[in-house]
Amino acid sequence: MRIPLGVRAHAGTSALLVVLTAVACLLVAGLPRTMQASFDDALRRSLTEAEAVRTDLTVAGDPALPAGELHSRAEFESGDLHWRRLIPAALRPLIGPGGHLSAKTYRTPAGGTSGIRTFVNLGWLSDAARRVDWVRGRAPGEPSTMRYRGATIPVIEVGVVEEAVARMGLRVGQTRMLGESVHTAAKIVGVFRAKDPADRSWSHDADVLHVTRVVPTDGPEELHTTTLMSDDGLSALTNKARTLTYRWVLPLDGRAASALEVPDVEAAVAEFQRQVDVQGTGTTGYRMVTGLPQLLAGFLAVLSAAQTVMYLVLGGLFAVALGVIALAGRLLTDRMERTLALARARGAALWQVVAAGAALTALTVGPAALAGYALSFLLPGPVLPIVHLGPAVVVVIAVASAVVRLVLAHRTPLRERRADLVTVRPSARRVTVEALVVVLASAGAYLLRARGPSGTAQQDPFLLLIPVALTLAAALITLRCYPYPLRLLVRLAARGRAAVPFLGLTRAARERSVGALPVLILLPALSLSVFAAVVHDGITTTQRLASWQKVGAPIKLTSVANIPPDAIERVRRTPGVEKVALALTGRVQIGATGEWPYAVAVDLAQWRRVNEDAPISLPALSGGTSALVSPALGSRGAFEIRWLSPVRLTAQGVIDAVPGFYSSGQFLLVPQEVLPWPAANTLLIKGDIPPAELARLVPSATVETQEAALAAIRADPLTGTVRTTMVVVMVALGAYALVAIVLSLAAGADGRARAVSLLRTLGLSDRQARRLTLLELLPVVLVTAPVGMALGMGLPAALGPGVDMSAFAGGLPVADHTPGLLAPVALAAGLGLCAVFGAYVHTAMSRRRNLDAALRVGDP
Template sequence: MRILTLMREHAGAAAVLAVLTLSACLLISGTPRALQSAYDHGLRQTLAATTAQDRDLRVLARNATPVRTRAELAAKERAFRALLPSELAALATTGGTSHFSVRTVDTPAFDRPKQYVNVGWLSDFDRRLTWVEGREPGAPSTFAARGIGTIPLLEVGVPEGATTTMNLPVGSIVVIGQSEQIAVRVSGVYRPRNPADPYWDHERDTITVEERLPPGQLEPDRYVTSLTGDEGIELLGYGARRTVYSWVLGVDPGRADALDLPSTLGAIKDYNGAVALEADDNAANSVATGLPRLLTSYAESLATAQTVMFLVLGGLLAVALGVIVLAVQLMAERMAAALALMRARGGALGQVAGAGTAVVAIATVPAAAAGYLLSWLVPGPVTPMVHVGPLIVLGVATGFAAIRLTLAHRAPLHERRDDVAAARPSPRRITLELTTVALALAGAYLVRSRGVSTSAATLGADPFLLLVPVALAVAAALITLRCYPFPLRALVRLAARRRAAVPFLGLTMAARSKSFTVLPVLILLPALAVSVFASIVSGGVSSTQELAAWQRVGADIRVEHAVAITPEAVARVRNVPGVEAVLTAMTGDAVVGRTPVEVVSIDLAAYRELVAGGPLDVPAPPGGPGIPALASPLLGREPLSVRWQVAMRVDPRGSVTGFPGLQTQRNLIVLPADANERVGAPTRPNVLLVRGSADPAAVREAASTQGGLPPVVRSRAQTLAAIKGSPLTGAVLDTLMIVTAALAVYCLVAVVLALVITAPARAGALSFLRTLGLSPRQARRLTVLEISPLILFTALAGLALGLGLPVALGPGMDLSAYTGDLAVSGHGPLSGGALLTPVLLAAGLTAVSVLGAYAHTAIGRGRGLGSVLRVGDQ
């Protein structure tokens, strides 16, 4: 067998097959690495964006035997590090935020009402602080307190804010504790060298004064944690006060690996148990960390991302393999005459099929190897799919070639006329196709009715969720292939009544297309369906992100303060450039009976005007005598006695389940803005809702009060940017866009290959018709009419399937991880941008079909009619 001769004679088709194989292998091997790299980057970015207090491991010891020296604390730190499982040891660092500390908790000042002065010690405060006044604390001594007697005296330093807000200048002495008191003397005032250092997430109470407003009171309690030196460690455990020892083991986000999420979660649980066993008698050791919550949340988001990526990349892979099969079909068509001659001259079936398969292998094996090697240029960890992918591509290409050539040449000079009459499908095939369609519909119904049956965070995606889209695509392809001849025949009958011959001939040729036109349908339909699916998902995510930003903030800008906002501050905010309107409100914690509730006091009518034009659905204000209110359904409809800033009795006149700007899971009561005034109490707003494009920093400065804590300012634009900028959101949306573009390219390649495969038969038919008087212009129209119906029906079926997939898979696709924890109730409007991509794709396919038809007509016109007729007479 002259295999190399066949290869040389059909070098063009072999080159096309090689390029497609290389791209498919690069795609199937490189994409998993890129996605896994994105998953790892997303995890590291998620951990880096959180506070160190949430991320780090903090071992806490309560009721422990008092520790006397720094050396004892350091020894315990080494012991706790030795207990780390290997998964956590790989994440933990010895620098950064790692340190250990001692502090008292909720220690009241003996003769200072509403003040709490805790005392703490930090292992590295000497290199974290700058002393701006006085000196570092010295050795303890004694103090003769009036009415108490001689008690221990600790020298401490305090943060800058404590000197004014709590009246703790250098030299002041305060007695602290309710029993077995000690005295503290302020020896110096400090400030952090780098207030933005994540280290201070653990020790925020040592550099700020905290204000807490108890329910029912107008003045806040003030807390500060002062710092003493090494000599004062022993006195921190003095008496019956609450003392907490802590060892912070810093976690390096750059070492996190998404593949190790399950084992890391298990390691944290094991470490907590090991630390608890190390506790002293009557002591309680625990690990305080938000790492399990962070990792579990990311695992759930990752499972959703992997499910969506599986759907779109699985469709892309199927389309890529389909295009390769189409290219193999082109090779088989090109080699058909030579292989048939070999078979007629006595060649065995195995020799003939083997020769053709060898030609396909020569074209695909080097290309697959090149694609596999190029995939190693893609950064990211190696997954099993990186190695298995090229083998799948080679198996599909060579396997299809072997089967196709074996069936085509099983008998010498076996010829068929598929263009004259289509073979009637067997009852077995019809039954199989009906069963496939029924199973696909049943699977879609089950996904809709039962939702997801497994936990995405632990067991991964539901197999039903992964298999149903494939079954629906196959079912849609089968229905399209079986049904499209019926409207086509109706069009043929209409065309037969007209005098023009071109429409009748073109539609008749489309109805009598060869059986291998099944391949373009199996390629174009899932490609269009996945493209539509991706565009609808992207549109739904984007619109829900907008709504989530509105619900989180409640306005363009939201200002919240721990204490009342003065009228002067409100006036300053109104004068900030860009502010169009300002609305005051009050929020806080209250109690109804024994049930804790969240209370909002606001003018709902004014609020509806403030957010008009946005997506928020603000309830109408309730009317009626007394204090009308909106209340959570669980609170009932009977009058409620609410203990808030003052006691009041309210009448529920409607229900409410949530309110913009409040992220609470508790019961909710919405009161009128003047509810306090109706019971004789002053209105003290602590929230400002701002409409306009003002600078949030300028609003914060205007709302701040001298000597107090700065207000919390949230901007809707910044919140939306944070939601869209979350690690996995960008990866998912970018992948959807890239897949849509890749599918468009594969669709165009599939159309071109289909045109090339059918070119010889089309050229022959047109040559015969030209001898009967067919003009070149009519030939071009005829070719367009032959090609367009199948593409048109396939595009409509792919569009319908793409629109139906989000509806069918809705309960199984929890995309809230990419929308600020807000469920995607819809998938974008079915107009405008949501359908722009599939419309452009269908238009592109139509344009390529027309251009291909013109090109092939031009090629056929350049050939002599005599040569075509002699070829057809063989």
């Protein structure tokens, strides 16, 4: 048999198989690449947006003896080279050039103050020259000495930040005595400010850039600041008071991170920490300080949830695509059946017939697979093994299905067979296997709900297999139950006087074996498509709810100090502002226990009017002295708080969160009436006004909006990838379902056309012919579509406890899986329209058949 001649003879079917194969290979090779690229983007974003103090690797050294002290920049730089040599190979690409070296004292008391205790720490930064500007005085120089209490002590020239001048009374020319038992003099010679306060490296040195206020539970208020000295000042910096710490900061370059390498990076960080721990000597102890392991562990937990959902839907999409390709390959082999049967009858061996059909299939799908594979390289992302393996699997499955089909069809020459029997008794073994699949799927779904999340960041095979088992069980049940309603319909149609319903349903019953593969394709396609739509809608709804929970109002204006009444009135009169609710937040003390929870005093009635269209509900308080407390405060009766004035409250109940304010820890919500006078540091606003305008009206305030919070949640790369993948899979699976309907139409086209032509000789009209064809196709759609949609709507509920989708919804659990009507109705309408359109097209094509020829070749 000539293979190119076979391709030419079946050009239409071959072209369809080429398109399906190319699209499938593009999806299976391209979607994982884009998915992995989004994983990498999410990791890089999380590392670059996190504070440098959490991502960088910091080696801290505490000198215990004078022999371990460092007194020059060269000694620090030598230590930096030493630590870099110890970095494991897997971690080296992520460590950026340069570095940040520092030496600081901590809790160094300064004399000459009363009331508020002040602590002026001595500090040295290796890169201070590029990070600060000297706005008053001069940069520090060399140290000197002076006599103090009969002893010679060092005098170190230092500079202080502008904030320390204003809050701690430090000024240029002032000399402060530091220490208690061991004294050092600090001479202030200059005042500095940061060149770029937003520079990430300042997170390591926030004590240098800002004054820290500490309120101990058993002492007066404390103010801490860290000064800057020159390289020469290191020669006089000692650890006699045991308050000195050295730090070598190895900066992490998050732009070079890859999600695939996270496990190796975690292991490398643990190994580097072990190396640092064993470097300690009797003179200096070393430890590593970093939040990188916690960041990576959190990312892996989110990544695991994203991978589980996307592998599930992409795996289902791949399986459906393979099924459609197998159905198209079956159509091609059916078109070749007469030719191959004739060759078999004339003496061709089975292997020759099978080789001819397999070669024709391979010649059709091979170039198409290469084309789809090549097109996948136009998409961004790393080249994963599935990129190479996926197209090869498509070709192997397509050729293997053709081989199996040909072997079964041509085992013996001119073998007579009946494929249109209404009932075929299944074997006991097959019934047992199918029942076992159904029982295991049901038990697995129950165990998944009972177990909940796996609690690990690794992929959960159990979670990936249960949806497949449920889909297979639903398909088997559908195939087993499919004949019973069909028989009932045939019997009802037989009692009627019209012949078309009886003939159409009878043909549907006799072609049931041909419709088994379309059912196996349609059911997972519809179920996964509806599943993707339901999860997408659930994430979208929860994201909106999370944005409202975060802000608490359409617009929230928060000030560090009380907002003056005239400023509040200006906000009320501003065009675009519709309603304003006042709130006051702060820490209060509970008199009986001494606890210091956070409190929110708000006008609840006005707040409800501000949020009248919001998806969140606000709590209710029954009286002016009632309060709602957080679970951390526990249940209690009457208690007294000290805020602006002592107030006695009665706990009305427990509240999990106050939207826009607090969701964890100790907090309480009270009505605004408990305040002795009107006060507010937060405004909850409804209206259409630019945030910049509100910030201009209250300069000391920050402005948050619900729309901005929602945009920030949706801007996360992983969140965007999950939502986009759901949409792509939903559309692709819907398209494959329609293709399956078309292929099932084409598979029985010849027999259906012959039957219609014979019936036309008996007076069948075109309208009746269309009804006959439609009745033959509708049972597959009407039985499979409801089952597939019901399974798709039930999968989120079945998988819900096992998949934590909160990372993609602003931290809230995605519990609302109520599907919208648009996607299911669109899918059902598409399938129905496809069936109707196929009936019209088939009837139009049947008109071309010669009725005389139909009579001559018709069955007797």
